Amino acid sequence: MIIGVDIGTSLTKAVVFDRSGVSIAEASTPSEVRHLPGGRVEQDLDQVVGTVATVVREVAAAIDGPVTALALTGQGDGVWLRDEDGRAVRPAISWLDGRANALLAKWQADGVTREVFRRTGSGMFPGCAAAILSYLDEHEPESLDRAVVAGYCVDAVAQRLTGEITVDVSDASLPFLDPATRQYDERAIAACGLSHRRGLLAEPARPKSVFHLNAHGAELLGLPQGLPVTAGPFDLVASAIGAGVRKPGDGILIAGTTLACQVLTDNAEFNADGEPAGMFLSTPAIGEFLHAMPAMVGTASIDWVCRLLGIEVPQIGALLAESVPGAHGVRALPFLSASGERAPFVDAAARAQFSGLSLEHGRADLVRALCESIAYAARHCLEAAGLSGRLYACGGGVRSAEWTQIFADVLGRPIVIPSDPGVGARGAVLVAAESLGEPFDVEVWASNSRTVEFVPENVEFYQGGYADYQASLAAARGLWRL
Template sequence: MRRVLGVDIGTSLTKAVVFDENGNSLAQASAPSKVHHLRGGAVEQDFEQVVGTVATVVRAVSAELDGAVEALALTGQGDGLWLRDAEGFPVRPAISWLDGRASELLTAWQENGVTREVFRRTGSGMFPGCTAAIMSYLDTHEPEVLDRAVVAGYCVDAVVQRLTGEITVDISDASLPFIDPATRAYDEAAIEACGLGHRRTLFADPAPPKKVFRLGRAGAALLGLPEGLPVTGGPFDLPACAIGAGVRRPGDGILTAGTTLACQVLTTDAVYDREGEPAGMFLCTPNEGEFLRGMPAMVGTAGIDWACKLLGIEVAEVGPLLAASTPGAGGITALPFLATSGERAPFVDAGARAQFRGLSLENTRADLVRALCESIAYAARHCLSAAGLSGTLYACGGGVRSPEWTQIFADVLARPIVIPDDPDVGARGAALVAAEAIGEPFDADLWAAKSTTVEHQPGAAELYDRGYSEYLTSLDVAREQWSR
């Protein structure tokens, strides 16, 4: 039986899943990663601890198998900055995509036209936690760190380097913000616009599509796998989830209701409105000529976790509370922008902040929870509209494990949502790419066939259509306030 081991290195959790050729999960394991929230909006991770989680989960699933795997397929979190030396060891703690230390710099770039210039060239907006902003910040405040580094990359390619010895980067990771999607090469003028031309050597050349690496001696010893085992490094988690969920046709999209709200739509056209709002991402995929228009909003289950802590409830209580309120949340409306670093899609504003309006003594905590969940669903509609959704919509992530919240998403979006039965779609996508890369592709349609469809309710959809218009109006007013 053919088997591939997929590893998804998330921000707070690393998962390993072994898949057979029919897409069945044979073994799985997970291990938590530590996320350090520091002063000034800084968010960092210890690379050695993250590598340790990879070793833990790989060894755990390997112990459950009675045979070998054909390949190790890696995916994981994108953005941020993972600086390493020539041997793959960190020169400072990894800086997360959640990081907000470059917020003031990003605001200055918005005012002086840097973000718009980069967007015109690459189709990607920038936000405080993207590589360009963090590198520019370090170039001013920690230049000696950049001087010591040999490569400025991301989580997945950092792990690839440690396991294989290869300095590389997947084209999907490199897409934000310096890759021209039409040429799949760095746009040198975009790098210069961010003042990073003198740091150009830190950017690794993107690997060819479906590049296969080999597990080195040190990596084999760390993971307990055979030296020389084929290894693939990407795409990162957003496009990996799209592939694993079943996004195949132009116009199809995926909503990932995770820590953030990642919305993507597949397209074969690298043309975009260069004068539009500089936000979102234009991600290259493993298939040349195919792209994902990504709108990964900072809102998501992190906001639900905040609400649960504030209200003194468990996450398991969210579903019953949603059922205890009604569409419209008892008159409460909300803007869900709780991230310290603001918002990055479908607009970028480091000053974006949450609001709750319309509260009265008659409202309950069920109304508050529902208002927040409805506002996140409105944000999803905003993102998917900006990304150009026209086909089938798939969904994954912790948020859609709640039937009540999934129904809200379907009703707000006024369309059916297809939910894969296997929640580990990121690892699935990485495994599908790995199988194709080693020349023995799996049946992707067979893998995507196991799913559940949630239909929207026309009556609720009509109410939410009015609510969405009100949401956009409130957002316009709030953005004027934030700018002041």
Template sequence: MIVGVDIGTSLTKAVVFDEDGSSIASACTPSEVHHLPGGRVEQDLDHVVATVATVVREVAATLPEPVSALALTGQGDGLWLRDEAGAAVHRAISWLDGRANSVLAEWQAAGVTTEVFRRTGAGMFPGCAGALLSYLDTSEPEVLDRAAVAGYCVDAVLQRLTGEITVDVSDASLPFLDPATRRYDDSAIEACGLTHRRGLLAEPAPAKSVFRLDAKGAALLGLPVGLPVTAGPFDLPASAIGAGVRQPGDGILTAGTTLACQVLTDDPKFDREGEPAGMFLCTPDEREYLHAMPAMVGTAGIDWVCALLGISVEEIDPLLANSEPGARGVRALPFLSVSGERAPFVDAGARAQFSGLSLETGRAEIVRALCESIAFAARHCFEAAGLSGQLYACGGGVRSPEWLRIFADVLGRPIVIPSDPGVGARGAVLTAAAALGSPFDRDRWAANSRTVEVRPEKVAGYERGYADYQASLSAARGLWRL
């Protein structure tokens, strides 16, 4: 009875799985996300912890046996500042935040982002801890002075439940960790001008670490003191584990609020002269890494176009089904995030565009152009990450059969969809089971899936569409300004 908890940006979920990897109990509750002027996006740590308590208590009440362990995963990046007791000294700054746009632009011009990338393989973006720490160090240093730890969502919740100050190696991977040594690179920290804040970075926990609920955490969740708790990996690598990614070259597409493209590798080497974007995420297996390209495009763009056109998300599939590939000449660049793009290139000034519009353009063409452009962005990311094997997919976007077919056709390969949507929680539970010495049969868990095949007759048209996308992107990058 391991309860997997996935603490997302807008939703916290708790799931318990049977021996075949099917969920037997689940609960979810929304989280508050505060969108403020200046591109600021924040969350309240107390509220997030309360959502965890809500879903854990709800699931535990339905189980036929006592809970045996708690497995945490959740959103990564951002900046969750706490004191020694785990209390927030500033509202948590989300990975969606854009307040450090100017910091990133200055670092790109000065070569700081290139220097950090060459040392750690991490491409920084406005919502990553490095840029946010630098912004606060200049603008609000008193906030950092009050903090004991500058961490992330999962370790912030862990501290409130166990009293432990630590961080999973996956979260620590961006932007200061050398993936080969799994230790912080002090020269990368120095390049960002943050050496004097080095003490805020918790040391990564050893592989297979297990923590225990303290009295406060036990009272909050209604579970016994001393219950085993694992924390991490965060949601991107947890989803890869939960979906079944196991062989080097295999990849996973997470079509969520943003578009996370990851490829498993057993080689921590990276192109140090390449464009400083993406990241190498350490996994629970010290011999494996995930080359991640987490683009800022995704279902948030679909929500935007639905609101703009006055349609519901349920209308997306019929519009796609009744339109032709190529959207009658309408093309799009999908960069709608206020903080620009972070993979497979980094540009805080990246913005969306539609072209080829006319008086004959309808809703179907606009929707299809956006959906196709997000699929082209996924291909761009996977080419940079080195996808060569089986591709898996998860996230809210996979609930659209028509959009999934577009992804398969654009990427030119079949896509495996796990039957249970809670792959982040699945990955957390699998990680916890291994740490506790009671691993599940991963082959049985991976068997519950379906495959979306490529439609050969669509591939050539999408090859032309992808070439047009790349040409439009190259032209637009010279025009973007903050």
């Protein structure tokens, strides 16, 4: 009985699976996300740890039998500063944060982002650790002075539960890790002006590392002291594993708050002269990587249009059905995040737009144009990541049959969707079982899925729509300003 815990940005979820990969108990509770002036987005570590305790206690009480391990995954990027006891020295800074927008733009102009990308294959964006740490070093150095470790969500929770200061190699991948050696690239750190803060970076844990609940963690969760705990990989990698991505060339589309597109590869080589965006994420398997293009567009854009139009999210499917492919001529660019875009290009000034509107158009056309534009962004990302094999998908966005069909038609390929939505927790549990020496049958777990086929005539139509999207994007990029 391994409890998988997925600590998302706005929701923490715990799931217990049977040996065939079917969930037998689950619980969820929201986390608080503070949106502050100046594009700042923060979270309280104590509150997040409290959500973990809530869901773990709930599922542990619902199962018949002892808990044998705890498998953690969760949001990545951002900066979670802690002291030696795991206490936050300041509120955690989210990956959604935009306070370093201007700094990132300066780094792009000065060639810093290009240099880091050339060394690690990772593009930087305002919410990544490098930009946030550099911003804090200039504007809030006392916080860095008080901290012992600058880590991420999963390792912050793990420290509170086990007392261990660690980081999974997947979290450490962006932006300082050399994917081939799984070691930090000191020149990349120096390029960001952070060599004097190098001591804040925990060394990546070895593959199959297992920690154990200490007395505090046991009391917090109501579980036995000494219970095995695994801390990672973080949610992008865990979701790929949980969905069934196994072969190089296979990919996954995570239609969540953001649009995370990833392709599995056994080759860490990259075009050092290409667009400095995306990242190579190390996986639990040495020699395998996920080439990730985590765009900032996603279901947050759908939430925005629902608020704007005064509708509920469940109405989206019906509105999509009211319009037609091409949204009666309405086009959109979906870049609504205050921190711009991070894949497959990086631009803190990226902003959304609608065009082709007239008095004849209604809200169904606006909704469809936005959903189509997000699907075009997914195609852009997956092409940049090198998708050549099977495509899996998960996240809140694929709960809409109508929107999932748009994704399949725009991408021109079938989409495999796991029947259980908790794929992040699934992946964390599979990794934990492997680390404990009692692996589950991954093929059996991956068999619980359905496939959405594309409609050939829609694929042909969307070829032209994608070309128009690319042209609109190229024109807009010359106009964006911070």
